[in-house]
Amino acid sequence: METLTKIPEATRKRMIQLLQILRAWHSEKITSLDISASTGWKASLIRHDLWLLGFNKGVSNGYKKDDLIEKIEDTFFIAQTKQNVKNCCIAGLGRLGAALLDNSLLEGSPFVIKAGFDSNLNRVEILRSIFPLYPASEMKPAIKQNEIEYAILTVQDKDAQQMCDRLTAAGIKGIVNMTSVILKVPEGVKVENLSILNALNLVI
Amino acid sequence: METLTKIPEATRKRMIQLLQILRAWHSEKITSLDISASTGWKASLIRHDLWLLGFNKGVSNGYKKDDLIEKIEDTFFIAQTKQNVKNCCIAGLGRLGAALLDNSLLEGSPFVIKAGFDSNLNRVEILRSIFPLYPASEMKPAIKQNEIEYAILTVQDKDAQQMCDRLTAAGIKGIVNMTSVILKVPEGVKVENLSILNALNLVI
DNA sequence: CGGTGTGAATGCTTTCACAGCC
DNA sequence: GGCTGTGAAAGCATTCACACCG
Numbered sequence: 500m501e502t503l504t505k506i507p508e509a510t511r512k513r514m515i516q517l518l519q520i521l522r523a524w525h526s527e528k529i530t531s532l533d534i535s536a537s538t539g540w541k542a543s544l545i546r547h548d549l550w551l552l553g554f555n556k557g558v559s560n561g562y563k564k565d566d567l568i569e570k571i572e573d574t575f576f577i578a579q580t581k582q583n584v585k586n587c588c589i590a591g592l593g594r595l596g597a598a599l600l601d602n603s604l605l606e607g608s609p610f611v612i613k614a615g616f617d618s619n620l621n622r623v624e625i626l627r628s629i630f631p632l633y634p635a636s637e638m639k640p641a642i643k644q645n646e647i648e649y650a651i652l653t654v655q656d657k658d659a660q661q662m663c664d665r666l667t668a669a670g671i672k673g674i675v676n677m678t679s680v681i682l683k684v685p686e687g688v689k690v691e692n693l694s695i696l697n698a699l700n701l702v703i
Numbered sequence: 704m705e706t707l708t709k710i711p712e713a714t715r716k717r718m719i720q721l722l723q724i725l726r727a728w729h730s731e732k733i734t735s736l737d738i739s740a741s742t743g744w745k746a747s748l749i750r751h752d753l754w755l756l757g758f759n760k761g762v763s764n765g766y767k768k769d770d771l772i773e774k775i776e777d778t779f780f781i782a783q784t785k786q787n788v789k790n791c792c793i794a795g796l797g798r799l800g801a802a803l804l805d806n807s808l809l810e811g812s813p814f815v816i817k818a819g820f821d822s823n824l825n826r827v828e829i830l831r832s833i834f835p836l837y838p839a840s841e842m843k844p845a846i847k848q849n850e851i852e853y854a855i856l857t858v859q860d861k862d863a864q865q866m867c868d869r870l871t872a873a874g875i876k877g878i879v880n881m882t883s884v885i886l887k888v889p890e891g892v893k894v895e896n897l898s899i900l901n902a903l904n905l906v907i
Numbered sequence: 908c909g910g911t912g913t914g915a916a917t918g919c920t921t922t923c924a925c926a927g928c929c
Numbered sequence: 930g931g932c933t934g935t936g937a938a939a940g941c942a943t944t945c946a947c948a949c950c951g
Contacts, residue, residue: 509920515904519883530932538885542932544921550934557933559928577907587903598802599899610903649906651899673906675899679723681742691902695803695855695879698895699791699814700719702853702877703781713942734910746910747944754912761911763950 506574510548513540514571521568530561577609585610586647588671590635590662591654592617592626595677599651600628613645618658635665642669649673656680710778714752717744718775725772734765781813789814790851792875794839794866795858796821796830799881803855804832817849822862839869846873853877860884 506514520537521529531542531549549557549567552574556566572578587605589596592615602612617623618635626632633641641647650671654662659680666674667688676682679694710718724741725733735746735753753761753771756778760770776782791809793800796819806816821827822839830836837845845851854875858866863884870878871892880886883898 507919512905516883516885516901518904519901520885532932537887539887541922543923546933547921547935550936555934559932559934561932575907577904585903585907594802594805595808598798601798604799604899605903608900608903610900649903651903673903675902675906679720681720681724683741683743689906691905693897693899693902695808695897696812696814697720697723698879698897699789699809699812699853699855699877700722700781701716701895702879702893703779703789711942736910745944747946748942750911751913751943759912763910763912765910 506551510551511575513538513545513548514552515575515577517545518568518571518577521564521571524564527564528561529564529567531557533561579609583609585649586613586645587649587651588612588614588616588642588645588647590616590650590652590666591658592619592622592632593653593655596651596653597622597626599653600626600630610649613647614641616641616662618654618662635662638665639669642666642671647671649675651675651677652682653677710755714755715779717742717749717752718756719779719781721749722772722775722781725768725775728768731768732765733768733771735761737765783813787813789853790817790849791853791855792816792818792820792846792849792851794820794854794856794870795862796823796826796836797857797859800855800857801826801830803857804830804834814853817851818845820845820866822858822866839866842869843873846870846875851875853879855879855881856886857881 517534520534531545534540534545535542552570554570556562587610589599589612596615600615605612612630614630615628615632616635616638620634623632623634648671650666652659652662652674656678659678660682663674663682663684667685673689674682674684675691675693677693679696682690684690721738724738735749738749739746756774758774760766791814793803793816800819804819809816816834818834819832819836820839820842824838827836827838852875854870856863856866856878860882863882864886867878867886867888871889877893878886879895879897881897883900886894888894
């Protein structure tokens with residue numbers, strides 16, 4: 500099996516989750532059944548996923564945790580190294596955005612929050628934070644200067660598309676969208692939707 | 704086409720999003736191309752979805768917004784009426800949970816936050832909120848009494864599964880999971896995962 | 908024309924089945 | 930026996946193609 504073949508999106512999402520599980524795993528070895536027990540995914544699906552990654556070090560008695568971690572990190576270029584830090588920003592400093600203004604949620608991850616933005620100057624001035632906060636008008640230079648690549652969008656729905664446009668114009672490559680708006684983005688920009696309202700509708 | 708046939712999950716998710724778009728839609732009529740333009744979904748996919756719902760009122764010159772809204776609400780039992788309020792709670796009152804302690808995010812939706820829980824008594828006592836806050840030990844009676852059916856889980860990862868177990872034991876039927884843990888829940892309980900960390904990994 | 912309704916065709920994803928290994 | 934590696938088969942989801950309608 501060639502690693503060059505494109506990995507399906509569904510597999511990619513699972514592997515990234517699996518990485519979290521592996522990092523927290525207590526023992527040296529792990530089987531597809533262990534993984535199945537902690538995720539609910541079918542064991543055969545996990546083996547198939549790993550096969551797609553070109554993994555073949557399981558040899559009949561489980562996987563070595565570290566081998567798996569390495570393989571997944573290599574495949575998706577997400578090794579957690581000092582040189583591999585990913586800079587993010589918070590766009591929208593309302594209640595939700597302000598709550599994200601420290602790195603406790605992202606601790607132990609390669610992501611670091613480097614800045615916050617709001618179109619309301621007031622918010623920018625009132626809030627205290629360990630990162631610089633900027634009015635949205637200064638976004639472009641601030642994003643360039645801090646080498647920010649990803650954004651967490653926490654504005655109100657009515658401002659979502661406009662703020663999104665500004666972010667992509669400033670060169671942002673990925674957006675975690677916490678509004679319930681479906682964003683239109685240029686080719687190549689990735690979006691993950693994390694609207695609480697949408698999620699609630701889905702768990703009914 | 705029979706409405707009794709089970710609607711695929713993917714279609715259901717789109718239709719629930721579509722509902723938001725329709726409610727905010729300015730004009731009386733909307734075409735599959737309009738919807739395509741505001742979502743990025745292929746127009747044919749939208750027509751196919753509506754066909755699966757058994758909708759057939761489009762007759763060649765677009766859909767009437769209100770017809771569509773009605774059909775979607777009926778199909779998924781999510782009409783927004785006074786009698787159809789859905790009570791929720793916040794489990795975990797750290798920075799993130801505390802930020803959700805007002806209903807501004809859920810305004811105009813059938814969801815209402817009715818309570819907050821934390822296993823740390825301190826948090827419960829310190830925080831001000833318009834809803835009652837309870838220590839986790841009092842969860843079961845509080846959930847019964849307030850007729851709460853859904854929970855937003857905002858505890859730290861290490862406490863996620865335990866808090867989840869408590870919630871399901873208390874009768875919660877759906878969980879919006881903002882931790883990066885993959886939860887194990889009893890049959891019949893729905894979970895939507897909204898971990899920011901996971902989402903960031905996916906937009907790389 | 909510019910639209911919908913419809914089923915067939917295509918493309919993903921997941922599950923199954925089973926040989927092979929420790 | 931318990932587990933992996935592998936491809937085929939089954940199950941979903943999306944796109945296409947085109948008749949038909951106003």
